[in-house]
Amino acid sequence: MKQTHSKIRPLFISLSVFLFLSLTGCWSSHEIEEQSLGIGLAFDKGKQSSIEKKLNEQGGGYSKRNLITATYQFITPLVASSTTKQAGPQQKSYVNVSESGDSFHQMVREISLRSEQPVTAHHMKVVVISESLAKSYKLEQLLDQNFRESEVRPSCLVLISKGRASKTLETKKAGEIPAFRLAGIVENAYRSTRILPPMSHIKVESKIKSGSSFLLQNVLSANGQVKFAGAAVIDGKTHKMTGFLNEEELEGVTWITGKGKGGVVKSFYKETGQLIVYEIETMKSRIIPRVKGNNISFDVNIESVGRLSENWVLSGNTFKNEFLKKAEKSSEKEVKRLVRNVLEKMQKEYKVDVAGFGNRLRIENPKVWKKVKKDWDQTFSETPINYNVKLTINDYGTSGGSKK
Amino acid sequence: MILSPKDKITTPQAAVIVINFILGTGLLTLPRSSTEKVHTPDVWISVILGGAIAIIAGVIMVKLSQQFPEKTFYQYINDIVGKWVGRLLSLVVICYFLTTSGFQLRAMAEVIKYLLLEGTPTWAIIMIFMWVSLYLIIGGINPIARLFEIILPLTVILFLVVTFMSIKIFEIDNLRPVLGEGIIPVLKGVKTTALAFSGPEIMLLLLPFMNQPKKAVKALIVGVSIPLIFYVITVVMVIGALSVDGVVMRTWPTLDLIRSFEISGLIFERFESLLLVVWIMQIFATFTITYYAAALGLAQLSKKSIHPFMFGLLPILYIIAMIPRNINDLFKQGDFVGNMALFLFGLLPLLLLIISRIKGGKYETNT
Numbered sequence: 001m002k003q004t005h006s007k008i009r010p011l012f013i014s015l016s017v018f019l020f021l022s023l024t025g026c027w028s029s030h031e032i033e034e035q036s037l038g039i040g041l042a043f044d045k046g047k048q049s050s051i052e053k054k055l056n057e058q059g060g061g062y063s064k065r066n067l068i069t070a071t072y073q074f075i076t077p078l079v080a081s082s083t084t085k086q087a088g089p090q091q092k093s094y095v096n097v098s099e100s101g102d103s104f105h106q107m108v109r110e111i112s113l114r115s116e117q118p119v120t121a122h123h124m125k126v127v128v129i130s131e132s133l134a135k136s137y138k139l140e141q142l143l144d145q146n147f148r149e150s151e152v153r154p155s156c157l158v159l160i161s162k163g164r165a166s167k168t169l170e171t172k173k174a175g176e177i178p179a180f181r182l183a184g185i186v187e188n189a190y191r192s193t194r195i196l197p198p199m200s201h202i203k204v205e206s207k208i209k210s211g212s213s214f215l216l217q218n219v220l221s222a223n224g225q226v227k228f229a230g231a232a233v234i235d236g237k238t239h240k241m242t243g244f245l246n247e248e249e250l251e252g253v254t255w256i257t258g259k260g261k262g263g264v265v266k267s268f269y270k271e272t273g274q275l276i277v278y279e280i281e282t283m284k285s286r287i288i289p290r291v292k293g294n295n296i297s298f299d300v301n302i303e304s305v306g307r308l309s310e311n312w313v314l315s316g317n318t319f320k321n322e323f324l325k326k327a328e329k330s331s332e333k334e335v336k337r338l339v340r341n342v343l344e345k346m347q348k349e350y351k352v353d354v355a356g357f358g359n360r361l362r363i364e365n366p367k368v369w370k371k372v373k374k375d376w377d378q379t380f381s382e383t384p385i386n387y388n389v390k391l392t393i394n395d396y397g398t399s400g401g402s403k404k
Numbered sequence: 405m406i407l408s409p410k411d412k413i414t415t416p417q418a419a420v421i422v423i424n425f426i427l428g429t430g431l432l433t434l435p436r437s438s439t440e441k442v443h444t445p446d447v448w449i450s451v452i453l454g455g456a457i458a459i460i461a462g463v464i465m466v467k468l469s470q471q472f473p474e475k476t477f478y479q480y481i482n483d484i485v486g487k488w489v490g491r492l493l494s495l496v497v498i499c500y501f502l503t504t505s506g507f508q509l510r511a512m513a514e515v516i517k518y519l520l521l522e523g524t525p526t527w528a529i530i531m532i533f534m535w536v537s538l539y540l541i542i543g544g545i546n547p548i549a550r551l552f553e554i555i556l557p558l559t560v561i562l563f564l565v566v567t568f569m570s571i572k573i574f575e576i577d578n579l580r581p582v583l584g585e586g587i588i589p590v591l592k593g594v595k596t597t598a599l600a601f602s603g604p605e606i607m608l609l610l611l612p613f614m615n616q617p618k619k620a621v622k623a624l625i626v627g628v629s630i631p632l633i634f635y636v637i638t639v640v641m642v643i644g645a646l647s648v649d650g651v652v653m654r655t656w657p658t659l660d661l662i663r664s665f666e667i668s669g670l671i672f673e674r675f676e677s678l679l680l681v682v683w684i685m686q687i688f689a690t691f692t693i694t695y696y697a698a699a700l701g702l703a704q705l706s707k708k709s710i711h712p713f714m715f716g717l718l719p720i721l722y723i724i725a726m727i728p729r730n731i732n733d734l735f736k737q738g739d740f741v742g743n744m745a746l747f748l749f750g751l752l753p754l755l756l757l758i759i760s761r762i763k764g765g766k767y768e769t770n771t
């Protein structure tokens with residue numbers, strides 16, 4: 001045994017020295033300092049930027065149709081480091097680059113011809129699609145490249161913009177990064193019922209596959225500012241945007257689904273016509289499908305507990321339960337109005353189910369669902385829906401009594 | 405080949421080997437492959453049924469092996485069906501282990517190439533993997549068992565932590581209704597899920613290495629139950645987050661589950677690397693044990709030392725791993741391996757057991 005060991009030892013030593021060579025690093029390493037991190041993406045109808053036009057005038061360009069303009073927002077290490085160091089007037093901490101063309105992947109690669117730092121999409125936070133594009137192309141076509149490749153994470157959010165999507169990726173505030181701003185607003189769902197639960201790529205993909213209609217958050221922009229305003233309706237059959245719910249209608253959907261985490265209900269006190277604001281603490285909704293033969297109907301029971309957060313009714317005495325009861329009634333009426341409003345819109349105007357009625361039917365009556373699944377949106381538009389709203393005020397803050 | 409007395413493993417070690425063998429590629433692909441067949445959210449029931457079938461098949465194999473507690477499958481099969489048929493069957497089993505081995509190798513390389521090391525050539529990934537594995541199996545069954553004992557707790561902890569973090573995007577509605585379309589769709593998925601449990605067959609070879617062969621059934625049941633729990637958790641969490649319609653769209657659904665959320669505030673925001681660590685370790689375990697099983701088979705067939713076979717199998721494994729031209733071919737290879745397992749370890753052991761029982765206690769006098 002000893003002998004073989006002494007023979008093998010030099011071999012092992014030379015092998016371990018040789019292995020040091022492989023320790024020099026990763027096979028395909030790219031320094032992070034030399035990459036630009038893509039964080040936001042906006043898809044618009046094709047419209048060449050002035051830079052692109054000038055480049056094309058000098059003979060740039062390749063064979064393509066300018067159907068789509070993609071705007072990439074990225075943080076370059078150069079910019080990122082300069083913002084941390086600089087004490088004086090701050091620079092923009094992001095760079096937007098627009099490319100027009102017909103293939104998304106080709107457009108990204110075109111950027112490598114314009115910048116020394118290739119774009120990586122590992123940190124992509126949000127994709128904004130403009131209304132005009134969402135109305136003319138299927139969503140799965142627009143997002144196919146993102147679904148497919150390994151860089152864009154399935155957790156990346158999808159938004160719709162009624163205006164030009166690239167504008168939502170702009171800001172005038174120094175130091176603010178527009179893509180992070182958009183992703184951050186989604187997190188504010190506990191403050192308002194007008195924000196949809198986050199729709200990431202993976203959720204969008206499964207919605208598309210399931211063939212049911214759904215909503216995507218809409219975002220507006222003006223002068224470098226943005227606002228989440230309502231939602232775009234994506235049709236389950238065409239996978240294109242077919243309509244739009246405004247902020248109040250979106251609020252109604254949130255009440256029906258019961259997925260809201262917080263927000264307020266403003267209503268007017270019946271007797272005096274003055275303002276009462278109800279703040280939601282918890283929200284619960286049960287959609288109960290009722291099937292009798294071929295007739296399907298739904299009962300929606302909405303329950304919520306909250307507090308009286310603003311009271312303009314001078315005569316109202318919050319120490320008295322009668323007043324609180326009346327305040328509850330007043331808020332309930334407002335919620336009912338919101339629900340009625342959006343149901344009408346869904347059933348009469350767009351004829352789509354985006355509030356999850358079909359999903360409840362699937363769960364409670366799978367056999368019935370199998371029959372009506374194919375033409376669900378049409379069936380839904382003729383389905384009677386009853387709704388009950390019950391709000392409970394259990395708190396009115398630190399100021400009580402009547403103001404008179 | 406003569407077994408040295410040191411080459412003995414305890415009952416828990418045997419269970420650990422079975423667990424590590426079972427957990428492999430299936431961890432990442434099972435939610436899709438089974439949902440494709442079932443198409444309702446009841447996949448988890450199929451998984452439980454599949455596990456039960458695997459336990460039954462495993463018990464049959466153990467009972468068969470317990471008739472010859474001193475011998476491995478390659479040795480005692482000759483006693484049951486004669487020399488020539490026995491050799492042929494042994495060769496088929498060896499082929500099965502080799503193909504499984506190559507399949508795991510390639511699946512691992514594909515995922516690593518897609519997610520971690522984009523520019524690294526496949527051969528570089530595969531070779532390092534094979535060399536490390538060779539180094540391990542040269543030591544025999546005992547080092548393998550001990551390494552697996554280290555891998556297992558890491559797997560359990562990391563896997564559970566990472567999977568339960570996805571609770572943020574979990575929606576119970578995606579798992580309902582239970583049995584909405586009856587039991588038929590569930591049964592359609594049982595074959596797929598049962599094949600995800602291929603691994604108990606190692607008991608055919610493991611028994612003579614065990615210091616208490618009588619407890620083999622216990623080791624087997626524990627060995628299958630733990631992967632069963634893992635698989636059920638995986639399927640429930642993946643379908644809960646991605647929904648039935650979403651799962652069938654993804655190539656590697658479990659990985660996409662972990663990629664679908666980010667948690668800020670912890671040290672890491674993204675956890676797919678942790679899942680990949682677990683998964684690569686498990687693939688390594690599966691690869692190593694099948695590699696060893698194939699080498700052991702060749703050694704016992706030819707009655708020569710095992711070491712030359714270990715080295716000799718390296719290029720063969722590499723070629724098997726490189727045969728599939730693309731990922732669809734790879735999945736087809738996986739199906740092929742599965743069908744082979746169905747025959748070899750579902751039907752054959754039962755037949756052999758019956759034959760050996762009919763022949764009765766003849767062997768005891770022979771040996």
